[in-house]
Amino acid sequence: xxxxxxxxxxxxxxxxxxxxxxxxxxxxxxxxxxxxxxxxxxxxxxxxxxxxxxxxxxxxxxxxxxxxxxxxxxxxxxxxxxxxxxxxxxxxxxxxxxxxxxxxxxxxxxxxxxxxxxxxxxxxxxxxxxxxxxxxxxxxxxxxxxxxxxxxxxxxxxxxxxxxxxxxxxxxxxxxxxxxxxxxxxxxxxxxxxxxxxxxxxxxxxxxxxxxxxxxxxxxxxxxxxxxxxxxxxxxxxxxxxxxxxxxxxxxxxxxxxxxxxxxxxxxxxxxxxxxxxxxxxxxxxxxxxxxxxxxxxxxxxxxxxxxxxxxxxxxxxxxxxxxxxxxxxxxxxxxxxxxxxxxxxxxxxxxxxxxxxxxxxx
Ligand SMILES: [Zn+2]
Numbered sequence: 001x002x003x004x005x006x007x008x009x010x011x012x013x014x015x016x017x018x019x020x021x022x023x024x025x026x027x028x029x030x031x032x033x034x035x036x037x038x039x040x041x042x043x044x045x046x047x048x049x050x051x052x053x054x055x056x057x058x059x060x061x062x063x064x065x066x067x068x069x070x071x072x073x074x075x076x077x078x079x080x081x082x083x084x085x086x087x088x089x090x091x092x093x094x095x096x097x098x099x100x101x102x103x104x105x106x107x108x109x110x111x112x113x114x115x116x117x118x119x120x121x122x123x124x125x126x127x128x129x130x131x132x133x134x135x136x137x138x139x140x141x142x143x144x145x146x147x148x149x150x151x152x153x154x155x156x157x158x159x160x161x162x163x164x165x166x167x168x169x170x171x172x173x174x175x176x177x178x179x180x181x182x183x184x185x186x187x188x189x190x191x192x193x194x195x196x197x198x199x200x201x202x203x204x205x206x207x208x209x210x211x212x213x214x215x216x217x218x219x220x221x222x223x224x225x226x227x228x229x230x231x232x233x234x235x236x237x238x239x240x241x242x243x244x245x246x247x248x249x250x251x252x253x254x255x256x257x258x259x260x261x262x263x264x265x266x267x268x269x270x271x272x273x274x275x276x277x278x279x280x281x282x283x284x285x286x287x288x289x290x291x292x293x294x295x296x297x298x299x300x301x302x303x304x305x306x307x308x309x310x311x312x313x314x315x316x317x318x319x320x321x322x323x324x325x326x327x328x329x330x331x332x333x334x335x336x337x338x339x340x341x342x343x344x345x346x347x348x349x350x351x352x353x354x355x356x357x358x359x360x361x362x363x
Contacts, residue, residue, distance in 0.1 A: 063123070107156055
C-alpha cells in the first residue's frame with residue numbers, strides 16, 4: 001500500500017462508524033479488517049465477543065510477535081455527519097483516525113510490504129478487539145492469553161506528537177466513598193442531624209491530598225452527590241473518583257488508605273471501595289531493554305525513535321504485568337483524540353508503516 005491506498009483504506013474504516021456500545025457496527029469494521037488480512041494471506045478467526053485474530057506463518061519456528069489493535073471508537077453513530085473524514089497533505093481528520101483506525105492501516109500496510117519483499121516469514125498474530133474504549137471486558141482474557149505466547153507485543157495506539165512511542169502508562173482505577181449521617185429538620189431539630197455532606201467534605205479534602213506528582217500518583221474526585229432538599233440535614237452523600245498510579249506499589253497503598261478512612265463527625269459512617277482496573281506499565285528494566293532494541297532497529301532505517309508515555313491506560317497495561325516485552329504508541333501520530341478535532345499527520349501513516357516493517361523484520 002502506498003500512502004494514497006492507505007488513506008483510501010483509512011477512509012473506509014473511519015466511515016464505518018464503530019462505537020463500542022454498538023457490537024453490530026464494530027463487526028462491520030471487523031469484516032473489512034478480516035477481508036484485508038485474508039487478502040494478505042492470514043488465517044483469520046473470529047473469537048467470542050467478536051474479537052478478530054489474524055495469523056501468519058503459524059507453523060514457522062519461534063514465538064510470534066503480537067500486534068494489538070482495537071476496532072471500536074468513543075464516537076457515537078452519526079458523528080461522521082459533523083466530523084467527516086477529510087485529508088490534505090499535512091493532516092487527516094475524522095472519528096478514530098488516531099484512536100486507532102490509523103494503527104490498523106499501518107499494520108496491514110507493513111505486513112503487505114513484508115509480503116511483497118518475500119520477507120514475511122516469522123509467525124505473526126494480529127488481534128483486533130471490539131471493546132477497548134469501555135474497559136476491554138470481553139477481550140482482556142484473549143489479550144492476556146495471546147501475549148503470554150508471544151515474543152513481543154506491539155500496540156498500535158497513537159504515538160505522541162513528537163513521534164515518541166509509549167514506554168510507560170499509568171495504571172487506572174476508580175473509587176467511591178459513601179457517607180451516612182442522620183436526617184433532621186434543619187430548623188426545628190438541627191442538632192439531631194448528622195450532616196453527611198459535611199462529613200464527605202472532610203473525606204474529599206483528605207483523599208485529594210494523597211496525590212503525589214513526584215511518584216506519578218493522582219486522585220481526582222470527579223463526582224459528588226448528596227442530600228435531598230435545602231431544609232433537611234442530609235443523611236447520605238457520595239463521592240466518586242479516578243485513581244492513576246505509575247509505581248505499582250502505589251495502588252495497594254491508596255486502596256488500603258481508602259479502606260482505612262474513618263469519620264470525623266460523631267454519628268456518621270464512612271465506607272469506601274476502590275479498584276485498579278488496569279495495572280501500570282512502568283518504564284522498568286524489561287521496558288528499558290525492549291525500547292533500546294526497538295531504538296536500534298529504528299536507527300538502522302534512519303528513524304530516531306523517542307520514548308515517552310501517557311497518563312491514560314491502554315490494553316498494553318494488561319500485557320506489561322505479565323512480564324511480556326511490550327511497546328505501545330506505534331500507531332499514527334497526531335492529537336486531540338476523543339474530540340471532534342481528532343487528527344493525524346498524514347505522512348505518519350507511511351512513516352509508522354516503515355517503522356513497523358523494520359521491527360517485524362529485524363526483531
Ligand atoms: Zn485507543
